[in-house]
Amino acid sequence: MENDTTRPGEDGASAGPCRADVVLEAKGVTKTYELDGVEVRALCGVDLQVCGGEMLAIMGPSGSGKSTLMHIVGLLDRPTEGTVTIDGVDVSRMEPNELAAVRNKRIGFVFQSFNLLARTTATANVELPLVYAGVPAAERARRAREALERVGLGERLLHMPNQLSGGQQQRVAIARALVTEPSIVLADEPTGNLDSRSGIEVMAFLQQLNREEGVTIVIVTHDANVARHAQRVVEIKDGRIVNDFRVEDRIDAEAELAALEGASAASGPQGGEGR
Amino acid sequence: MNFVESLRIALKALGANKVRSALTMLGVIIGVAAVILLVAIGTGVQQEITGSIEGLGSNLLFAFPGNFRGGPGGGGSGGGPGVAIRKQFTLDDAQLVQRRLGSEAIVVPVVQAAGVLKAGNRTVRSTIAAANEQGDEVFNATYVYGRHYNRSEYATGARVLMLGATPARELFPGQNPVGRDVTVNGERFVVIGVLSERGGSLSGDQDNQVYMPATTAQRLLGTRAISSIIAKANDADRIDLVKARIEQTLRPRFEDEFTVFTQEQTLGILSSLLGTLTVMLAGIAGISLLVGGIGIMNIMLVSVSERTREIGIRKAVGARTHDIMSQFVIEAVALSVVGGMVGVGLGWAGSAVLARWVPTQVTWWAVALAFFFSAAVGVFFGVYPAWKASRLDPIVALRYE
Numbered sequence: 215m216e217n218d219t220t221r222p223g224e225d226g227a228s229a230g231p232c233r234a235d236v237v238l239e240a241k242g243v244t245k246t247y248e249l250d251g252v253e254v255r256a257l258c259g260v261d262l263q264v265c266g267g268e269m270l271a272i273m274g275p276s277g278s279g280k281s282t283l284m285h286i287v288g289l290l291d292r293p294t295e296g297t298v299t300i301d302g303v304d305v306s307r308m309e310p311n312e313l314a315a316v317r318n319k320r321i322g323f324v325f326q327s328f329n330l331l332a333r334t335t336a337t338a339n340v341e342l343p344l345v346y347a348g349v350p351a352a353e354r355a356r357r358a359r360e361a362l363e364r365v366g367l368g369e370r371l372l373h374m375p376n377q378l379s380g381g382q383q384q385r386v387a388i389a390r391a392l393v394t395e396p397s398i399v400l401a402d403e404p405t406g407n408l409d410s411r412s413g414i415e416v417m418a419f420l421q422q423l424n425r426e427e428g429v430t431i432v433i434v435t436h437d438a439n440v441a442r443h444a445q446r447v448v449e450i451k452d453g454r455i456v457n458d459f460r461v462e463d464r465i466d467a468e469a470e471l472a473a474l475e476g477a478s479a480a481s482g483p484q485g486g487e488g489r
Numbered sequence: 490m491n492f493v494e495s496l497r498i499a500l501k502a503l504g505a506n507k508v509r510s511a512l513t514m515l516g517v518i519i520g521v522a523a524v525i526l527l528v529a530i531g532t533g534v535q536q537e538i539t540g541s542i543e544g545l546g547s548n549l550l551f552a553f554p555g556n557f558r559g560g561p562g563g564g565g566s567g568g569g570p571g572v573a574i575r576k577q578f579t580l581d582d583a584q585l586v587q588r589r590l591g592s593e594a595i596v597v598p599v600v601q602a603a604g605v606l607k608a609g610n611r612t613v614r615s616t617i618a619a620a621n622e623q624g625d626e627v628f629n630a631t632y633v634y635g636r637h638y639n640r641s642e643y644a645t646g647a648r649v650l651m652l653g654a655t656p657a658r659e660l661f662p663g664q665n666p667v668g669r670d671v672t673v674n675g676e677r678f679v680v681i682g683v684l685s686e687r688g689g690s691l692s693g694d695q696d697n698q699v700y701m702p703a704t705t706a707q708r709l710l711g712t713r714a715i716s717s718i719i720a721k722a723n724d725a726d727r728i729d730l731v732k733a734r735i736e737q738t739l740r741p742r743f744e745d746e747f748t749v750f751t752q753e754q755t756l757g758i759l760s761s762l763l764g765t766l767t768v769m770l771a772g773i774a775g776i777s778l779l780v781g782g783i784g785i786m787n788i789m790l791v792s793v794s795e796r797t798r799e800i801g802i803r804k805a806v807g808a809r810t811h812d813i814m815s816q817f818v819i820e821a822v823a824l825s826v827v828g829g830m831v832g833v834g835l836g837w838a839g840s841a842v843l844a845r846w847v848p849t850q851v852t853w854w855a856v857a858l859a860f861f862f863s864a865a866v867g868v869f870f871g872v873y874p875a876w877k878a879s880r881l882d883p884i885v886a887l888r889y890e
């Protein structure tokens with residue numbers, strides 16, 4: 215186990231202990247909200263290990279607790295019970311400022327509801343994590359531009375969130391998550407607001423990031439098809455993990471795109487609509 | 490993260506919320522400007538009035554008929570509200586006082602009455618202020634043209650007069666009126682002098698006066714009475730002694746039916762009146778400050794939820810508590826300081842403009858008080874919600890509504 219270096223791209227993970235290091239781990243995590251004296255249990259005793267360099271999908275129906283779990287392992291939220299460790303360090307022992315530093319350096323978030331700063335340009339939004347990382351202004355601007363170009367928004371650098379479509383806002387959020395070159399990306403419904411082609415592009419992008427740069431990726435989705443782009447799927451229902459399996463017939467988004475190109479090329483001289 | 494970076498973040502955030510920033514600043518501006526302006530008016534009026542009284546000379550005593558220290562009131566005339574005048578002073582009383590005081594003081598009988606002045610086809614309503622040949626010793630008058638009436642003119646009740654700056658300007662615009670004729674209440678007078686302007690907008694009355702011998706005035710008005718007696722002590726330290734002498738002199742004939750005020754007492758009475766005015770203005774100023782403060786508070790509180798979400802976003806991507814705090818402190822301080830400075834500028838400019846109609850005097854304590862109060866309100870309501878939000882878990886801040 216210890217001597218096995220991370221080999222991204224291989225279907226190395228299986229249910230249970232990882233072959234590589236466990237970067238994020240939840241043990242017996244419960245999350246209870248109290249609303250007017252009534253307890254709402256969003257998570258009831260979740261054990262989850264996220265292995266270094268893997269691409270993991272957390273899948274489940276709406277309201278099952280996926281986002282809640284992602285926020286807890288992303289150090290944005292605290293469990294009611296149970297422990298969360300990052301690189302084996304118990305998070306409850308960390309100061310809020312240490313947690314902020316860990317989020318800043320190691321984790322990139324894509325939120326279900328984007329969470330971009332209003333009335334602030336795409337570039338400034340993407341620069342934000344770099345500001346808190348202490349990166350000089352000129353370098354920040356360059357890296358933000360590169361990240362936005364990578365997600366195909368090179369033409370929209372100075373647009374405000376309300377001047378962008380939902381899908382474009384999503385991509386700004388993705389650029390912001392990537393700009394710090396984090397070792398972990400947590401993405402909540404990253405394709406939720408995109409048409410299927412853009413969705414496949416984003417998945418291709420995440421797979422490439424995972425394969426070529428060894429970034430650990432956790433995608434939250436309700437869509438089994440999206441989950442099949444991952445190496446491993448954790449299924450969650452009513453706050454409990456009900457299934458944890460390796461994806462046998464993993465979808466390669468690049469191949470999917472290529473197939474689409476082929477289909478549209480074959481569909482006629484006009485070029486087709488890229489579906 | 491260094492200060493420059495925090496400053497940049499704060500300024501960007503202010504720029505991203507222009508309306509909120511402007512409204513907050515407006516609250517500070519209104520509060521500061523209103524306080525400065527109102528206190529400036531209060532102080533200006535007070536200074537002008539006390540100044541014009543002090544300008545008369547520091548060692549003056551005023552004797553009035555009637556008992557001002559209490560006792561039964563009545564419908565007296567000319568003695569002030571609620572004071573009955575049973576017996577008026579005459580020139581003899583003034584002479585008696587002068588004889589008793591000798592070289593200790595200059596004693597001047599004063600006759601005051603309304604008068605209508607005419608020259609050619611021009612008419613002015615003015616106040617007749619009549620005294621004796623030593624009148625300008627107590628009134629500290631200076632002349633543009635001509636001279637004061639002399640002893641023989643006083644003795645004979647000559648029809649001569651000096652014009653204050655206002656009637657001189659109204660009746661003889663751009664001319665030297667000395668030697669010209671003026672009628673006062675229908676009687677013909679010769680102008681022998683013109684007084685220079687005393688200035689001051691509130692005491693405009695001081696310029697709208699005509700001066701003549703008291704004997705002349707008595708004849709003109711058909712009375713043997715005089716309005717008051719003014720004495721100027723040669724030695725300010727002996728003023729209480731002079732006061733006692735005057736009282737001694739007048740008591741046999743008037744018993745308690747007269748009052749002698751020293752300059753100090755007059756100022757004291759005025760100050761208490763003016764104090765009320767200032768308290769009132771300060772009250773209004775306080776209300777403006779409060780209104781400005783509530784404005785600031787409102788804007789800040791209304792934006793709490795949006796700002797809390799903003800704090801959640803910043804924390805999620807790695808802002809530490811002090812990053813958040815320095816951003817919000819800088820934002821609040823910048824708004825308060827800029828708003829405060831604009832408010833000070835506006836208050837100052839407003840005072841300068843108003844000075845054309847009302848005397849104003851900008852005071853430092855008002856500037857400082859208004860500035861610091863508004864700044865404190867701005868900083869508190871800018872920083873306190875941010876401080877609370879910065880302690881939330883990022884997701885709680887992100888979900889805040």
Ligand SMILES: Nc1ncnc2c1ncn2[C@@H]1O[C@H](COP(=O)(O)OP(=O)(O)OP(=O)(O)O)[C@@H](O)[C@H]1O
Nearest residue numbers: 247249254256275276277278279280281282283436
């Ligand atoms: N702040 C909160 N207060 C009370 N209940 C909450 C809170 N946040 C989440 N919940 C509840 O916890 C449960 C899980 O919510 P969560 O957002 O994790 O669902 P999800 O799996 O992400 O769903 P979706 O696919 O619709 O985003 C829901 O029943 C929700 O009502």
Ligand SMILES: [Mg+2]
Nearest residue numbers: 280281326402
């Ligand atoms: Mg969700």
